[in-house]
Amino acid sequence: MRTAWIALSAVALWGCAPRAEMPAPAPAPAAQDEARLCQVGAAVLFWSQEERLRNFPAMEKIFPGNTVRAGGKVRPLPDGAPLPLAEAEVDAFMKAQSVAGLIVLQDGKVRLERYALGYSREGRWTSFSVAKSVTSTLVGAAIRDGYIKSLDEPVTKYIPDLAGAGYDGVTIKQLLTMTSGVKWNEDYTDPNSDVARMFAEAVPAGQDPTVAYMRKLPRVEQPGAKFVYKTGETNLIGVLVRRATGRKLADYLSEKVWRRYGMERDAFWMTDQSGAEVSGCCLSVSLRDYARIGQLTLDGGKGIVPEGWFADATRTHATFPGGGYGYQWWTLPGGFYAAQGIFGQVILVDPATRLVMVASSAWPKATDTDMRNARLAFALKVLDAAKK
Template sequence: MRWTGLIAAALLAGTATAQSAPQTNAPPAPVNAGVAITDQNRAHLQQIGAEILFWSQAQRDENFPHMEKLFPGHVVSAGRKVLALPPGPPLPIPATEVDAFMRDQNVAGLIVVQAGTVRLERYARGLTREGRWTSFSVAKSFTSTLVGAAIRDGFIKSVEEPVTKYIPDLAGSAYDGVTIAQLLTMTSGVKWNEDYTDPKSDVARMFSIPVPPGMDATVAYMRTLPREAAPGSKWVYKTGETNLIGVLVGNAVKMPLATYLSERVWKRYGMERDAFWMTDATGREVGGCCLSVSLRDYARMGQLAMEGGAGIVAPGWFAEATRAHADTGRGPGFGYGYQWWTYPKGRFGGVGIFGQSITVDPASKTVIAIVSAWPKATDDRFSQARLAFVDRLFATAKAPLTRHPQRW
């Protein structure tokens, strides 16, 4: 899966400017408006953004829970109502097996929620239940959920509407005739190079061109791209298109994404902690990246999607969002929905570099959220080991409950 460019491009863009955000009653590590950008510290922050892929393990452990100390962003405020996640029967899996997985994968947090109850919850690397951890590309699934909310609220009529209706600056570009659905599924047909080793790739150059006054930085670049295939005919992972989704929602609802996420998801569903969302060069939240969220709230997001989001998104939204609309070439059962990855056995989830994931198994009503600090942004060995362990957890959750007095 192609996640690395989200840091090389989107995070670097996020160092360019900041907008103020309201202060809140945050957890012990305070959420704030992020780092204020001045001419003096701009170069320093851009350097940090460029170096994230090469941070040491100590830097990852220190910074992944505290990205608001390094980058500008907005607060996603929690409400007074919190959706309870009461304890359930402990998952009958040996503690040594969990310990080994967490150690081998540099896991900071692991939670298994089944039928709304917590069956396993573990923290490490200094993370606590009160803390937050950066999402990287898991944020894509949150952003697409805001499209479903905007449809329910009447700000967007349908995913079959043209993208240019909500982003007029794309008119006359290769995005003419592209629908919101095709943007969500990354099947626009617009040519894109996401080669992170190529300094001339689109993901590397996305924020390098001059931006006309009043235009979003992502839009300014994306409207220069040519078309390579008919809309809807070809899937290509495009960091820039997820950022466009964020622009589209912001234009439709006429408020910051953090505010809309707070009002429509965080407060309505009962998220427990304030979140933090990094902003880009124009002061907008980076649609495809960089939410800092508590482990339990990551699990609640998976549960929201599994339950269907009644009263929050349009009816049937998550059923459509979490089914395969595009073939990603990974084999049977693997596909791409509305910014959600789809897996065999009817499962789906969100994934971010350095080991972040939400995985949902509707059949067993189980959500597994993992936040990590892998030594590499992407690693096939780590990915396969995580997939195997998640399968093990799902299988354990499905097993009939047998009372063990020494465990319960």
């Protein structure tokens, strides 16, 4: 499951690979943004712990992005009975995992809420790949609104520039479940991998950089046959939603989720060098609003997504050794599902107990098996305590 927690390549995400073959762009705001992205984005995976603690709650001060506006009506999160967990045990978990924010909801009530490392209820923290699960929710919203007719439609209906390439015959559902059958190399240590080269090549005028690269990739499996984690395909989902709706992702998310469900604070969505939201990454959201995202899935999303959307999105559609994948949600043994991002970001949901646990963290490594297992062990203690 190594790629499950490696949410991005700074090179691929922000287009910072060497571009010796490309002419220098004329000075412009977009070019200035790209320069900032290259200078800072390429270092994200290698920030010191001090830099992570300083920057994870302040990404909007470093990168360009769009605001996801909240509305005036906030969905309340009333206090519930405190979880019967020893305070020392919670403190030890947060310290060991460099957790800045931890919240547990059960039946929509707050049973545990803690902050550390200078973070607070008024702050925001970056999501990394937790954003993928949010992007998939916008697909559901677009279906409900009639912009997208069905998950069984071909991707090329909405992104016709992919026609005649490896994505011929691939459905939206297969894109969501990363089972397109299109060849992809997600090895972040290989400079020749797709994830490293994705934005390193010249883009023909008028073409979307994601689409321009993805249309070059060959088909190696039958669509639907095999799960292969592809950051590029999540970016394609963002392209698809933007084209189907004619809206910026931040604006559509504001209308369909942030305002309608009652999020408490504005969110920030980082944009790439073309000015489009990075649909597979990099929302900055408050701790309580992350919890509301989890609660939204339990509540069913009435008026936001079609009936039954979240039940379908969070069940296993594709499997691999050790786990499963839904519509940009990870499915875990025991009936849990999760949105996950590197450096310890997680929204874990247990439908059986109607429990949501969110951790916003700054792990010392992007991925760490021991820390992931320790977090799961703590989550199981939380679940056990919630049943008492």
